[in-house]
Amino acid sequence: MSYNGRYISVVIAASGMGKRMNADINKQYILLKGKPILAYTIEKFEKNEYIDEIIIVAREEEKQYCLEEVVKKYNFSKVINIVSGGDERQDSVYEGLKAVNKSCSIVLIHDGVRPFIRDVDILNSIDAAIKYGSSVIGTRVKDTIKIVDRNNHIVDTPDRRILWAVQTPQTFSYELILKAYKHAKDEGFIGTDDSMLVERLGHKVKIIEGSYANIKITTPEDLKLAELLL
Numbered sequence: 001m002s003y004n005g006r007y008i009s010v011v012i013a014a015s016g017m018g019k020r021m022n023a024d025i026n027k028q029y030i031l032l033k034g035k036p037i038l039a040y041t042i043e044k045f046e047k048n049e050y051i052d053e054i055i056i057v058a059r060e061e062e063k064q065y066c067l068e069e070v071v072k073k074y075n076f077s078k079v080i081n082i083v084s085g086g087d088e089r090q091d092s093v094y095e096g097l098k099a100v101n102k103s104c105s106i107v108l109i110h111d112g113v114r115p116f117i118r119d120v121d122i123l124n125s126i127d128a129a130i131k132y133g134s135s136v137i138g139t140r141v142k143d144t145i146k147i148v149d150r151n152n153h154i155v156d157t158p159d160r161r162i163l164w165a166v167q168t169p170q171t172f173s174y175e176l177i178l179k180a181y182k183h184a185k186d187e188g189f190i191g192t193d194d195s196m197l198v199e200r201l202g203h204k205v206k207i208i209e210g211s212y213a214n215i216k217i218t219t220p221e222d223l224k225l226a227e228l229l230l
């Protein structure tokens with residue numbers, strides 16, 4: 001364990017309510033081939049030799065379920081803490097970041113509902129975060145993207161060669177991401193990913209090309225795709 005003497009932590013955000021999934025249970029606990037989505041996700045980091053610890057962020061009322069039905073059931077020994085999340089993903093991740101080990105040097109932030117992350121992407125994101133201070137896994141946009149106005153009239157067609165769709169993990173020097181989260185909190189800024197908070201500090205974030213299979217399970221169609229990918 002550990003990467004060239006650096007202590008590597010992972011914060012897995014699993015405190016959402018899955019409104020777009022519209023299922024009976026929160027989507028991170030939906031079973032795929034009998035196993036919760038969240039368990040597939042944790043397993044990727046549990047088995048990665050460079051990861052030292054995993055912090056799960058769960059809804060307060062689901063913490064016990066998460067402990068019994070995911071962490072204990074699948075013997076995840078690297079999960080050292082399950083902390084309560086907040087209203088927004090950003091609030092949840094912040095709680096996770098505050099709970100990492102004091103020795104943490106690099107932290108990966110990952111969505112609990114992205115179970116198809118590959119080992120190579122985890123490794124590349126750690127390498128890039130060590131080199132540049134921050135990294136984000138993403139893919140080149142395949143479609144042509146349009147910018148539209150309030151009436152859904154197209155106002156611009158940006159050059160596709162400079163467009164990327166970003167995923168997680170988003171990986172940072174611990175000191176930098178904590179500073180970015182504190183800054184965003186002080187300013188009342190809510191971003192849609194972690195990188196935005198670091199970008200706001202004026203820091204350049206490195207994009208690493210990942211895989212289109214690293215989907216975020218969001219809507220019912222994604223469950224069908226996930227079953228195929230398994």
Ligand SMILES: Nc1ccn([C@@H]2O[C@H](COP(=O)(O)OP(=O)(O)OP(=O)(O)O)[C@@H](O)[C@H]2O)c(=O)n1
Pocket residue numbers: 013014015016017018019020021028057085086087088089090092093111112113114216217218
């Ligand atoms: N307050 C929140 C909201 C989201 N998440 C987590 O962030 C990840 C990505 O968010 P998303 O796919 O948007 O999940 P939900 O918020 O659950 O979905 P929805 O927006 O459809 O309600 C998920 O693993 C989710 O559990 C979180 O930890 N805390």
Ligand SMILES: C[C@](O)(CO)[C@H](O)COP(=O)(O)O
Pocket residue numbers: 089111166167168192193194216
């Ligand atoms: C962080 C993220 O995974 C990047 O794609 C995503 O922004 C989180 O969830 P969202 O609520 O669907 O934006």
